[in-house]
Amino acid sequence: EIVLTQSPGTLSLSPGERATLSCRASQSINSNYLAWYQQKPGQAPRLLLYAASSRATGIPDRFSGSGSGTDFTLAVSRLEPEDFAVYYCHHHGNSPYTFGQGTKLEIK
Amino acid sequence: QVQLVESGGGLVKPGGSLRLSCAASGFTFSDYYMNWIRQAPGKGLEWVSYISSSGSVIYYADSVKGRFTISRDNAKNSLYLQLNSLRAEDTAVYYCAREFSAWDNYFDYWGQGTLVTVSS
Numbered sequence: 001e002i003v004l005t006q007s008p009g010t011l012s013l014s015p016g017e018r019a020t021l022s023c024r025a026s027q028s029i030n031s032n033y034l035a036w037y038q039q040k041p042g043q044a045p046r047l048l049l050y051a052a053s054s055r056a057t058g059i060p061d062r063f064s065g066s067g068s069g070t071d072f073t074l075a076v077s078r079l080e081p082e083d084f085a086v087y088y089c090h091h092h093g094n095s096p097y098t099f100g101q102g103t104k105l106e107i108k
Numbered sequence: 109q110v111q112l113v114e115s116g117g118g119l120v121k122p123g124g125s126l127r128l129s130c131a132a133s134g135f136t137f138s139d140y141y142m143n144w145i146r147q148a149p150g151k152g153l154e155w156v157s158y159i160s161s162s163g164s165v166i167y168y169a170d171s172v173k174g175r176f177t178i179s180r181d182n183a184k185n186s187l188y189l190q191l192n193s194l195r196a197e198d199t200a201v202y203y204c205a206r207e208f209s210a211w212d213n214y215f216d217y218w219g220q221g222t223l224v225t226v227s228s
Binding site: 032033035037039043044045046047050051056088090092095096097098099100101102 | 153158169207215218
């Protein structure tokens with residue numbers, strides 16, 4: 001089973017700042033099988049990025065992803081008020097699919 | 109537009125059973141692999157189960173293997189999860205989610221979830 005560890009657990013930033021979220025895998029994974037989701041309180045998760053760096057439909061270009069092997073990053077270039085949420089990375093290469101524990105992005 | 113609507117959640121006693129449903133619309137349900145994912149209150153996401161488009165391939169998380177059963181009825185555009193021998197730790201919001209494709213199997217659409225509470 002691939003274990004995904006996200007850091008930091010909580011990130012406190014102000015609107016307009018840049019956010020960098022990390023996701024580390026317990027072993028090397030194919031980047032085609034690494035996705036990122038955003039979840040706001042009371043809502044279902046929403047797909048942000050797939051294949052580590054491809055934006056899903058309708059996702060603004062201030063969201064970007066990078067990485068390979070065991071280390072992956074989600075960056076938000078200029079935080080908007082609606083970006084404050086919890087973010088999860090997800091490995092879907094094979095069963096069991098796994099998620100990171102999440103990073104909460106909160107307003108400073 | 110793609111819609112996934114879960115139902116069937118509720119309060120159940122430990123050891124009890126429940127059947128969750130996920131009604132799909134806006135796409136050809138029989139072409140897509142489907143999953144159940146759960147989220148305990150205030151916690152992160154946990155993948156629960158997967159079923160192929162035909163229903164011939166099924167996977168479970170170890171935490172639910174032998175107690176939960178996933179199934180689908182393509183004629184009714186519906187996905188199901190039978191929950192047996194429920195425990196307190198099964199308390200969670202249960203989401204159904206669609207895989208984009210067989211090769212790009214990230215979850216592109218999610219339902220709004222249904223809450224299962226296991227308590228005496």
